[in-house]
Amino acid sequence: MVGMLAVELFDTGDAIVVNELAMRPHNSGHWSIEGAVTSQFENHLRAVLDLPLGDPSTRSAAVVMVNVLGGTVGNLYSAYRHVFARDPELKVHLYGKEVKPGRKVGHVTLLGDNADELLVRGRHAADYFSGTINE
Known part of the structure; x- marks a missing residue:
């Protein structure tokens, strides 16, 4: 295998x-x-494909990924303007799934030096997409 x-x-x-x-x-x-x-x-x-494997090393000292869960917002794309204006380094992946409460519908990723800071930023973006917060 x-x-x-x-x-x-x-x-x-x-x-x-x-x-x-x-x-x-x-x-x-x-x-x-x-x-x-x-x-x-x-x-x-x-x-x-029997090719040499690539380097799996991280690109920065810390990498944080936070899942985006379905919540009260049906149109997740409307949140892009806010999260990108607040955090231009944020990488967003929305999967195009039907939004249902608690269903994983995407994730956000951040790279940097401080994992705790990245986690706060990532959770803010994920919560905004989910409609848990509106600021």
Whole structure:
């Protein structure tokens, strides 16, 4: 077998628990689209085509990806103006799915030096898309 195996782990505080094994690119690795020298998608293609694998190293000291969940806003695209004006470095991926409360409909990614700061910025954007906040 050739390809990719994604392992999703959770840290419970007492132990590391394997939550999911996926023999394909996985949504937990979507951060790699912007955040890695070679994304999980490109490396998957390289593997199945028997090409040399690319460098999976991160492009910056910190990379943060935050899921966008469906909420009260039906038209997610109306939020673009606000989130890009507030944070021009933000990378947004909306999947074109029907918006339903709690459904993953996209993700945002940020790169930088301070993971805590990036997480605050990413959560703000995701919450704005979801309609949880309006500022």
